[in-house]
Amino acid sequence: MNNFEPLIAVFSCHYCSYAAADLAGSSRIQYPPNTRIIKVPCTGRISVNHILRALECGADGVYVAGCLEGTCHFVSGNFKAKQRVQSAKSLLGEINIEPERVQMYFMSAAEGSKFANVAKEMTETIKELGPSPLKGTNTQ
């Protein structure tokens, strides 16, 4: 599938990764346009259902981008997010959908280039994995 352009949902937190995305923007660091950011106050706000819902609604890949461990603005939000991403991956494994479609990343507000690299890297991995097995009619 060479010209397959994956659709990747990104849950990013207002204080760190959203700010990093802004910095990537103001520093004009180019990266593929496959990511769609959904802003939340903290990645701790994201539950397993949101991740599964995003996949079900047509995303080929989902990643949650939180603050560097230990610097989360809300102390433990990114740990909870990491646990929930891990549980979503194992659930997907159970219904044999590739767990690599869901990832957790950590970055600080000052790492614009890291945000861009993560976007590039995730687009590449999902391109290799191919379109989401759920592709077909969008049920709901």
Place this chain on the structure above:
Amino acid sequence: MSIQDLIEKTKVSFCQDCGVCTGSCPVSRVLPGFSPQQMVAKYVLSSDLGMEDEVLGEQDVWSCLTCALCLQRCPSKVEYLEFVRGVREEAFRAGNKITHAHDGILQTITQMQTSGLPQNRTAWAREAGTIKEEGEYYLFVGCVPYFDVLFKDMGVSPLGSASDMLKILNKFGIEPVVSDEERCCGHDMLWSGNVDLFKELALHNVELIKRLGCKKVIFGCPEGYLTFKEYYPLYCTDMGLDAVHFYDLVYDQIQEGTFQLSPLEQKVTYHDPCRLGRMAGMYDSPREIIASIPGIKFVEMERNREEAVCCGISCWANCSSYSKQIQMDRIKEAEATGADTLITACPKCNIHFSCALSSAEMGLEVKDLTQLMASAMGI
């Protein structure tokens, strides 16, 4: 004066290693490897480390035209010229000599004047106009007579413009004193590092003029004027004389409108000599004189006034292909203005430009400002 004191006096330590001097220097544009900034840095460091003799023998210091463009543009106001002059003194004392042009004939003439040989400097003056034995004004003739003899074949007549000057002075009712005992003003010696000879000449001239009872010394040649005005006081105490440039006198007369000039249908441009413009600060008198000639069309060169470029040679030394290139650039710049005559106010520039023109078929003609005025005054 040791280089350390020289650095102190001329504030060379302020140098910001910025290279504006080299970027402006006409010589470094044609002579690769010549960088005034590097030269300064080398002398400063070697004197700091006490290795002065290692660098005093270098030739670069002589390539500098001492045209003061770098002094005028230096953002740290380093007195670059005084520094070069001081270094040349030290170099000269260490036996490092400037390479003379024209097989050193000019330098020999200056040398001979100190040996008391009687000179017939004033014969032309008696024919051209009336001069006096003593009086208020003294006309400093300088080396013009010698130039006349040496460079006759080049179509220049330095004495011609000197006699025109005398005639014009007489027209103004000034009968200056001219003396055979006058010696070369010593400008070339000062800038070639031979400061002892310069002192000797300076003291002699000052003593002569004072003996003749004159108060004001009129100069036609910018180098004499500058040397007498700025550098004689450094070595002669209580001179009691002040130097007056011929063009300033003419300028005063124009202001009073005492004489009429007949129209001249010519398109001219004017070259500011370094000694007169940048170093002595006279830009306007020559231009006023040209402007006062009715019918004349005056157009400025691209690089004029304090931005003017040197005529390529100084102290009759280091005349080489690079000086020719500087001259040709300057002449091309003059031609580009569409003028048919390039007016100069310095006998040396006149000679150098004529020399460059002689070997190239250019429509441009070089003329001395005094001669231009004389023809406008029907002399």
Place this chain on the structure above:
Amino acid sequence: METELRTGVFICHCGINISGVLDIEDLCEYARTLPGVVTVQANLFTCAETGTSEIKAAVKEHDLNRVVVAACTPRTHEPIFRASCQEAGINPYFFEMVNIREHCSWVHRHDKEGAQAKARDLIRMGVAKALFLEPLETFRSKVEPKALVIGAGIAGMTSALAIANQGFEVILLEKEVEMGGLLRHLHKVAPSDMTAAELIGEKIAAIEKDKRIQCFTSAALEEVTGYVGNYAVRFSCGDESYSDKVGVIIVATGGASLKPVDLYNYDGEHVITQSELEIKLKDGNIGAKSIVMVQCVGARIPERNYCSRICCMVGIKNSLHIKEIVKDAKIFVLFRDIQAYGVENEALFFKAKEAGVRFIRYSLESPPVVEDGKVKIYHAGMGKEISLPADLVVLSTPIVAHDDAESISRILKVPIDEHKFFLEAHAKLSPLDFATSGIYLCGNAHYPATVREATYQALGAASRASIVLSHDTVERVGTVAAVKEELCSSCFACVKVCPYQVPHMNERGKAEIEPMQCQGCGICVAECPAEAIKFAYVSDEQITAACEALYAA
């Protein structure tokens, strides 16, 4: 819910920042097809007065109850548009902002249709989310009129005095035995020529005299909880532990000068640092005639790629002081770029040159080589390597962050950058604030600064802090979680996961969240097995709506 959802979409050109890459007309066209959208307008500068008044007019004209703006980042511009919605008469939280500049036009310049498709998706998601926006109110909480200042260097002391002078109490913590920070080791402070000892002596005397300042030396900050206006702080001083309530916190923990271990064979005797030179200057004997200073030692190099701003001026100042003591000292300063910015510094630079201090430039690729008694360096003037006599070599090293910066950042939950300097809210326009409201910073803790800069940064931080202290309440916006008691299964999950221990069981045996204390992170909302906690600011319905709008079938 309202009668009928009427959404207005406003798409911004932002000059050419957005329209340079995205086709605004096409986006407007597309937005009109979205459910609930009543009017779509494009604007050259939506954030300008013309733009906001256009929004207000559109709200009135089409009586909109939802506003979506597709422009730049909400982090800077959401407040403007919220204020416009409020003035237009709708709740400021019926507003959704879509970022099609930083996240789209600026970063996908090379793939125009990919960017266009992304912009359309983002607008669709914004409009879908807007349909589920809910109105929010603001809360008020009391402000403790007291400040905590961490670090009693020149910066800490200055801000403590400034806050006290404005009539508020201050707790000043210093981890060392005595106050003064880096200045304790300095001889003189350029250019005022006042000795460092006098300067800090003055400040310490003022602090001891001021009853409103409680000063604790060899103190350590243990724990900080709470929020702006209401921080509970616990610190130990010696072996006693104290806890108190403060309204604001100022981080003035300063920095340390790098020990140039195995650089230019530093031995602390013939090859010393500038601070060691300061001690020699204090005793007035240098014991050396020819001195070579080397700038940028351990700075502006790949592993520490920042310029420490003040070491050039320290070098120049000390070279002048040496010249005062040893008239004919021969001083060479080997530099890469002299940071003598501004009026005073440049004047001092000229003064040093005038006094005969020589400056020689070297490049990162060919640094000087320090051997005993001499320093070898390539000299551009001589066109070759020369060797400078040096019976004393002084290395100018950069200011680096203290090693306890990380622990302070964890206690206060404030970010630090890769060099461990504290990260300010905005590099240009809020250099003295943290993103967390109520916490401020100044001096070397933020970035190396001269004494003059540290002083005005400290005064500035005091002013920023006094903004909170000068009001007796601070406002909190209603972006908080709330429990729907009828759904709660009293499983205590929320009580256990909340990082701020805000939820608790109320007398009816159901979970309850105190709105003032809730920080609005949403961790409990996602954890609650009974989906009983509602978060009006970012509700599940909004997130699900955004997910559903991800993929246009």
Place this chain on the structure above:
Amino acid sequence: MNKEVLVIGGGIAGIQACLDLADQGMTVYLVERLPSIGGKMAQLDKTFPTNDCSICIMGPKLFEVERHPNTQLLTYTEVEEVSGEAGNFTVKVRKKPRYVEEDKCTACGLCADKCPVAVPDQFNMGMSTRKAIYKYFPQGIPSVYTIDDSACRIFKGKKCNICAKICEAKAVNYEQKETVFELNVGAIIVATGFEVFDPSDIKPYGYRTIPDVITAMEFERLLNASGPTGGHLERPSSLKIKAEIRQLEKQIKKAKTRLKSLEKKSEESGDETRKALEEMNERLPVLQAKGASLEELRDIAFVQCVGSRDLRYNAHCCSYGCMHSVKEAVVATEHGSELQSTIFLTDMRAYGKGFHQYCLRGASEYGIQFVRGRVAEIGVGDDGRPAVWCEDMDTRKVEERPFDLVVLATACVPSKGIENLSSMIGFDLDENGFVKTDPNKPANTSVKGIFVCGCAEGPMDIPSSVSMASAAASMAVQTVKAL
């Protein structure tokens, strides 16, 4: 206790001081002599080191100053007289008439469209024109129009009042008079900023004589979307040619219509206009050919320390020149990726937070070349493009390098009105003309109760101005509270 404070100057420093004071409950008068606040920062396109768009990060603050309950914005106003002492200053201010009612004007811009008079626009450094009735800049606050009485025909005795007729809000009022009123304040903060040094008397640089030699601020406006070329980078020389072509085409059209009307009246004087028409028709293709031959802007030179670190003009360093040029080179590359920038400098002064990395990235990712050596002379090469003479201190080569555009990073000099303000109030100035302060009390001037912040005190970058503004605010509050 008089809780009122006067802030003089509406640049970023004045705005920050005003907001800090207002947020602490003081009543603040912000006096700005131009029609809108924003100062020099409003003229910037982007800012270093974050590449934020300058007006985007400043806009919210402009709104806040206008909206804040404790602030009173006095634009187009100058301070006339100051008397009294700390805690009780009486200040006389004169508000120039805008001839537009501030409360009625909705800044719709209709009047400007119709206004027949066009004059050089100072906000765009004179590179474009604005009408006699104008808004200082699009996001300007207060968002109202102003009539420039030195340009408007009404004030030259001619009849015009087009703008009054067209204005739906009936906001135009030619009879508006200047108002003078007195303020009684406890403290004053001087935030009058700086002027950009005019390099026209540095003859070797040929500013004004060589069209493609411009100042950094002019280049900033060329980069900006609301600038003279809408953000499209173009050389002033090609702009001039294009303007001439437009002018010529307009004249040809006018001549054609006049010719037609003359022939209708069958008078013989038609041939004189016909001759002029032919002559113009000949000149047009020549100009058009020249216009077509202009290739895109490729090579840009940035000349550092123009009038700075120069004992002949300003001994001090402008503190932001190096970073400003690197930023402009970086931003320029966005406008056309094949642009190549070269910066001629002596010391690279990137001393602030994130500055050094920014310059490293400028060199590695944006291909900026740094030449160690100050520019000596800018002449015109034989291909008509500006050529820069300089000695490269690393390679020692002296050469003339041609460029399409030369940007002069000019010095920072004290603002025009600072002398009479200092004589009016009595605070001292240092020998360079900036406000004199004691390093240990950086925000205090020599007069009690009068404080200073931003570039009025000395050249500094934006973060320092903002910090110092808050410092001045703190000192003002401390002084007022202590009395």
Place this chain on the structure above:
Amino acid sequence: MIVAERKPMEEILAEIEDFQKILVLGCKGCTTVCCSGGPKEVETLSTLIRMDRKQKGKEVETLEASTELQCEPESVKPMLENLANQYDVVLSMACGAGVQTVAKLFPDQRVFPALNTNFTGMAEEHGVWTEACLACGDCILGKTAGICPVTRCAKGLLNGACGGASEGKCEVSKDRPCAWQEIYHGLKRLNLLHYLKEKPQVKAWPIHPGKVVREDLRQEKAT
């Protein structure tokens, strides 16, 4: 409370393989508290089912609901009645009692358990539960310092330690403390060691299924 855990997905999917309309029925009681069968987990399970079916291209319709107490007919009956014929099968996320109540109320309705009921347990920390009570019907906790030897001792000995423990840890596995040593320490603390000397216990193990009848509460059947 009753602690239960979700069955592996593959087992669940196999159970409901040939059904189209699936009612995923959570319980807001114990399985919500132990985060295995609450409304959130119901949604997770039904999403996974839909995703799985979609992946296989097979039709499915999922219905989500949660009873207050699935072991209480009054809570189950009305809900399932008004959802009648909207589903072919009930996938219950309640404990065993819930599943049986549904099965009992709707005998011809296929009901599948989505969870495995583990034990009646107590919460150690968020996300960690340990077994506490076996419902033996004859509680002796009063005499064992509140530590039940039946569930806390690996072998469920009633009359004292087996003697295999070392350093207080059971010989079965290192992380399990020996119940009887803990009981000894507890009693010592409460100086009730004399309970250990009492005559050995004999447990009257209940016969399943146990039944509790509270005559004081029983509603007379309307005659």
